[in-house]
Amino acid sequence: MRDEVGARTSYGTVAMALGSTLWIQAVVAWAMLTVPVFAPSAAPDLGLEIGALGFYASIAYVGAMTGALLGGGLVARLGAIRLSQASLVVCAASVAAFVLGYWWVLALATLVLGLGYGPTTPASSHVLSRHTPPRLMALVFSIKQTGVPLGGALAGATVPPLTLAFGWRGAALAVAAACLASAVLIQPTRPRLDDDRSAQEPLLRGHPLAPLRFVLGRADLRELALTSFVFAALQQCLAVFLVAYLTAEIDFGLVAAGRVLSLALGFGIAGRILWGWLADRLAKTKPGSSRRLLGYLSLAMAVTSIAMGLWTRDWPLAAVLIVAAGYGATGAGWNGVLLAEVARLATPSEAGRATGGTLFVTFFGVVVAPLVFGLVARETGSLGVMFQSLGALVLVCAVVLLRPTRA
Secondary structure: OHHHHHHHHHHHHHHHHHHHHHHHHHHHHHHHHHHHHHHHHHHOOOOOOOOHHHHHHHHHHHHHHHHHHHHHHHHHHHHHHHHHHHHHHHHHHHHHHHHHHHHHHHHHHHHHHHHOOOOHHHHHHHHHHOOOHEEEEHHHHHHHHHHHHHHHHHHHHHHHHHHHHHHHHHHHHHOOOOOHHHHHHHHHHHHOOOOOOOOOOOOOOOOOOOOHHHHOOOOOHOOOOHHHHHHHHHHHHHHHHHHHHHHHHOOOOHHHHHHHHHHHHHHHHHHHHHHHHHHHHOOOOOOOOHHHHHHHHHHHHHHHHHHHOOOOOEEEEEHHHHHHHHHHHHHHHHHHHHHHHHHHHHHHHHHHHHHHHHHHHHHHHHHHHHHHHHHHHHHHHHHHHHHHHHHHHHHHHHHHHHHOOOO
């Protein structure tokens, strides 16, 4: 069935689906990352220390976990594009609510922002699985997943100058306006991309936890979901702890440490596209190759994470940069291949549901990783030990993914 769908799909429709979902992903990521960027300016007005805003990511991703589960069911009733439009509106309202300036509004709006962010990936998986030829599946999914770092780049490029020009409240309102404008701009794609929506579908298909049960009930999907939990933990710890590690233990200046993080994330964007292209090439001749590719990526993540944990002040700069680039290319580059494999294992009609259940587990890794591995660093007195612990955990994923499977 999937081959027939892919055969009937025009490249124009693939481009429309990819372009729309990539931009949606970028805009909601832009909204999610706006608060951390303007936090230094907003903290005095909110009566909070910068450190207190560190809970922002955990609160947001609790909302995202819930939104991903709900999105997996809502997509059949509303259509993927309509659901994405609703997500953009929710993100706009949440970011705009920050201007009220109360810490409790910030906490509530952050949770709701996560609810808006969560459904966009299940919705995009639903669209792309229907309209992408199988031979391009991993590449297309990987390109779409570059929307997350693209959103980060948009936040970094736009929020600081907006904050300087109009204050942090003005920056928040500008990003909210961009979300609303995007919801309007994608409307022309809806007739073509939402042609499978059904008004007869219930708003919530079965129990709210049905997408999670669906994923955990199948061994192949369960392994990928648990793998995504570990991968997401490793990726989040890169973003949260790398600058602190370099400045506190390796004697880097703040600007230089920030550049190392930018390098790592830049290689993450390149890695997403490269691994997606490679997965599609291998799949033509080797069934099940995407799973093995994820296994080899796990090995590379383990090696680079452990190597990062061994950094000292005596390491040459070139060696530090090579390890950081390798960590970023693998630890921030796996997303598209894994989500494409989830969609491949599910039927096209279940792709959104399977993605929603998987993302619930993925986002859980994002929520708990800074807390758990931050505790490891605190107890050992070393962020290097924390990165080594992450490497050992990812090595377990490599063993699972590379073990022989039954025919």
